[in-house]
Amino acid sequence: MTHQPYDYSQRKGIRPISWNDFHGLCKALALASAPFQPQVILAVGRGGFYPGTLIAHLLQAEIYPVRLSRRVNDIVTYDTPRWLVHPPDIVAGQRVLIVDEISSTGETLQIVKAETERLGAAAVRCAVLYAHSWGLETPDYVGLLSDDLLLNPWDREIVRGGEIHFHPEYASALAEQGVTPSPELLIVTPNFTPAKAPR
Secondary structure (H helix, E strand, O other), X not given: OOOOOOOHHHOOOEEEOOHHHHHHHHHHHHHHHHHHOOOEEEEEEOOOHHHHHHHHHHHOOEEEEEEEEOEEXXXXXXXXXXXXXXXXXXXXXXXXXXXXXXXXXXXXXXXXXXXXXXXXXXXXXXEXXXXXXXXXXXXXXXXXXOOOEEEOOOOOXXXXXXXXXXXXXXXXXXXXXXXXXXXXXXXXXXXXXXOOOOO
16 A cells, blocks of 8 residues: 555554654664664764764764755655755765664655665665554664654754744644644753853
């Protein structure tokens, strides 16, 4: 069964991911992929920058950003992902671990993997924090398999009008399940004031 990207109607249930969950999933992926001995990690932005960076620290591996997206300014604009930042030539002859946030269709991972192999990588594997059941085939390592609506800690909130608000895309996805965003779905943090900021 084929599912369209960002078709939140297929999500059944809601699973908020805490920063502790995120850290635990990254540790599990780092331990699982350590025997592969990746020399280079390609973090697929934007969502893959978070796990990619932490996994690179855990494995003490080099990291480079890659970016392809259907979005422009956080709005889905294209039917297929478009390249914004290609893998660097340094991947040639290296063992490369591609890290992304989620495998939904697997299309983004497949595109990055094909380009990395074209550049001459010695071996390429893919790791994701999450996969839906219909996107399980492409990644080699999956932290969490779930068809829930997964609420990331890093993109659950946005700034609008000088205030923090629940992300409207998540709000729409919740509405498809008959749920209204509630304060407990926001990220609980201490209140800080910047030590320095222009007036």
